[in-house]
Amino acid sequence: MRTTSVGVIRIATKGPGDVSGLMAMIDSGAIDPASILAILGKTEGNGGVNDFTREYAVAALCTALAPRLGLSAAEVEQRIAFVMSGGTEGVLSPHITVFTRREAERPAGLSGKRLGIGMAQTRDFLPEELGRSAQIAETAKAVKAAMDDAGITDPADVHFVQIKCPLLTSDRVEAASARGNKTATTSAYSSMAYSRGASALGVAVALREIASDISDGDVLHRYDLFSNVASTSSGIELMHNVVIVLGNSEASVSAFAIGHAVMNDAIDAAAVTSALNSVGLGTMPQPDRALVNIFAKAEASPDGSVRGFRHTMLEDTDISSTRHARAAVGGLIAGLAGTGAVYVSGGAEHQGPAGGGPVAVIAKLST
Incomplete structure (x- = not known):
């Protein structure tokens, strides 16, 4: 098994099309563009079907990286896994997290599991396959392939699986109907949840x-x-699933490590603290460790209550429940982490228990 070194850096953005921070890092030599494997970002759109900030951000990144890699923008999009999550409600701050990977020699005396990352893609889905067993089965295959790519053999070492998945549009629903097939739903918004x-x-x-x-x-x-570790986001810009597996691997000599916990509801501060503690942070942080980023899912409890008290997130006709949830969970995590530049994604269907969701933390180690 090859030995790899995985790097992670969080970069603030001034807007969905802002690539200046990333380009500055490349120009300074802090990031080798050839080593970039994945970029996860939070953009300030509405996170809904018509949130084009996600596509705009990916287009801007691909256009900027193309000449640095000697590729076309379309080729960059095929080479690097881009996952843009729309919605930075409340104190959430727009940013991107860049993951790099290169082959490396293991330093003498270095032991233990370090951050590993792997990626894979499913085939393109037919509209009628979204939200159904075909998507489940193909995603499972891709997750296993991404684990292999990350050098992770034990499922217990997987701490976060980020997926970008498709959604339905009226054209896609009509295409299925023309073939005599029905889709899981005819609602574009509902299809995001199914996918x-x-x-x-x-x-x-x-x-x-x-x-x-x-x-x-x-x-x-x-x-x-x-x-307990899945984080999935729907977008209009693709018809396949992009799968990114993050975990700790014996094959990695990274300066980073990852851990996770599971929030049982939107105000589960104890789970966030547990996730921070899992990588040596939290209430008693180790001086040789520094927070890089936190990744979490947010969901409005489907029974309409949190710990016995009614909430109105599912009944607000002005603001969607996913936006409420992102703001609530984002505020909770930001308060505990000391920063709003955290990756909180709305819509946690089957991602953690109902009303809750996974929360993962990446920390930098001094050695």
Whole structure:
């Protein structure tokens, strides 16, 4: 198994099209563009079907990186995994997190598991496959491939699986209908949840968190079925799943490590603290460790309450529940982490228990 060194850096952005921070890092030699494997970002759109800040951000990054890599913008998009999550409500701050990977020699005396990253893609889906067993099965295959790419053999060493998945549009629904097939839903907005949910169940199957005998009817209904490490985001800009696996690997000599916990609801501060503690941060931080970023999912509890008290997130016709949830969870995590530049994504169907979601923390080690 090859030995790799994984790097992680968080860069603030002034807008979805701002690439100046990344370019400055490249110009200074802090980032080798050839080593970039994935870029995860938070953009200040609405996070809905018509959130074009995600596509805009990816286009800007690809255009900027193309001449540095000697590729076309389209080729850059195929080479690097881009996952843009729309919505920076409340104190959340727009930013990107850049992951790099290169082959490296293991220094003498270095032991233990360090941050590993791997990526894979599914095939393109037909519109009628979104939110159904085909998407679950293909995602599970891609997760296993991404684990292999990361040098991770034990599912227990996987701490976060980020997926970008498709959604339905009216044109896609009509295309399925023209072939005599029905889609899981005809609502573009609802299709985001179906696609996120099926993708998350694919992660759960791959990591053996649940059995593989899942039916189409389980998606968005069997909320007792979920993954503790899946984070899925829907977008209009693709028809396949992009899978990024983050975990700790014996094959890595990275200066970073990752850990996670599971929030049971939107105000589960104890879980956030547990995730921070898992990498030596939290209430008693180790002086040789520094926070890089926190990645979390946010969800409005489907029963309309949090710890016995009613919430109105599901009943607000002015602001979608996912935006409420991002703001609430983002504020909680920012308060505990001391920064709003954290990656909080809305819509946690089958990603952690109903109303909760996974929270992962990456820390830099001094040695």
